[in-house]
Amino acid sequence: MTPVEIGPHRLFLGDAYRIRPTLGWQDADVMDPPYAFNNAGGGAFRKTREGANRIVEEGLDRGFDRSIINPAWSGAVVVFCHQDQLGDLIPEIAEDDRGDADALIVADMFAHLRPRFHRATLCVWTKPNPSPMANKNYLADMEPYIHAWNRGWHPQGEHHDKHRWTHTGTVRTAAFDHPTVKPDALMNKILRNVAGETVCDPFMGTGSTGVAAIRAGKVFTGIEHNPAHFETAVRRITAAWEERCAA
Template sequence: MRIGRAELYCGDAYELLPALGRFDALVTDPPYDFKATGGGEFRKVRGGMDQIVAEGLDCGFDIKIIDPLQFSSVIVFAHNDQLHRLLPHLAGMFRRYAVCIWRKSNPMPVANRHYQPDLEFYVHAWLEGFHPDGAMVEKRRSWDGKAAPRKDFNHPTVKPLDLMRKIIVNTAGNSVCDPFMGTGTTGVAAIEKGRRFVGIEHNPRHFETACRRIEAAA
């Protein structure tokens, strides 16, 4: 589907990406790889974690899609337990990278014999000429804000729009691809900033939500 400067595909990212050409930036929040067990009383009264499991958002993703032959820069969210695999992969292919943090002011009240998930990591890696953009105040590697409510778009891991606006500002170039588009928050931020956006989402329900949101932004 084409909406203004956006091209949106409902399908498998691994099948579709090779035919879509080169982009200035990959900006994505792929499925995390973590143990989605436990939660105690919290889990009984809130369905977010069960929805994550039902939609396979705890099964990780194939990091081979992060390819400098297709993307000049990459911003990818990752669980703490994925960083030991993701960082060496990026370091071997891109000129530099930075680990950035979203500090949640309303984290889930669980720990599961770990730390409370009040921090989410994203990594920005780039080739020569595609270093972080924006004013100095926009180049901070941390951002503070609330997690978006699940009920807003019936998706358990929606990123705050203001966070994605900051990330798009930090991204050099004119074209942005998100192969795990979800409900389209990255696309909304990209379109608002005048970028060309290509998004892929395999879940038809979330794809429809993304189309509505991006059409409204366009």
């Protein structure tokens, strides 16, 4: 498969599970994979939540295969999970409450990462403008991600980069015609935290990880199977690279 090359950066249009194993070592894998969660409900607020139906339409509520997280391929991984309550970290409560595996996703992800990496930390993106849908739960105003690393690939950055939280607004679906774009401030912080020079995002969407990786001076490789989102990523990453070259 021939990638689109933008300076030293490579973007692959295709399937992550087929392409990622062929790429070999990357210092970090930073990924925002399809979550597994129940996106039904919302009552009167449903109509105001523009991204909710798109998430279902694009199959971004059906989860992903964790074989894509492989400590033989990278020194560290950052994986976003579903923004469910942190109470879900207590498996018994979540099981009683929801009766399905979705509510266990954060605990599950920890269980997957801990034996494979030296350390793993739960971090969180808090949102001042969450969706108004509470679905008989709290608002979805925090979204967890786990940063796991092996020895030598621990979190980097200045003192204030070492916070486990980032407080910044969401990106509207209309901005890039994608329902789950991660904001620049969040991705810039994460890319300051990951060690090393090379970064792969196997579920790159519109290329938010790539834009932040270029701004952090790293070499980026991305994979996306949706041609429309891939085109958006090419456009955004080309602009980020040109900006960096001009600086």
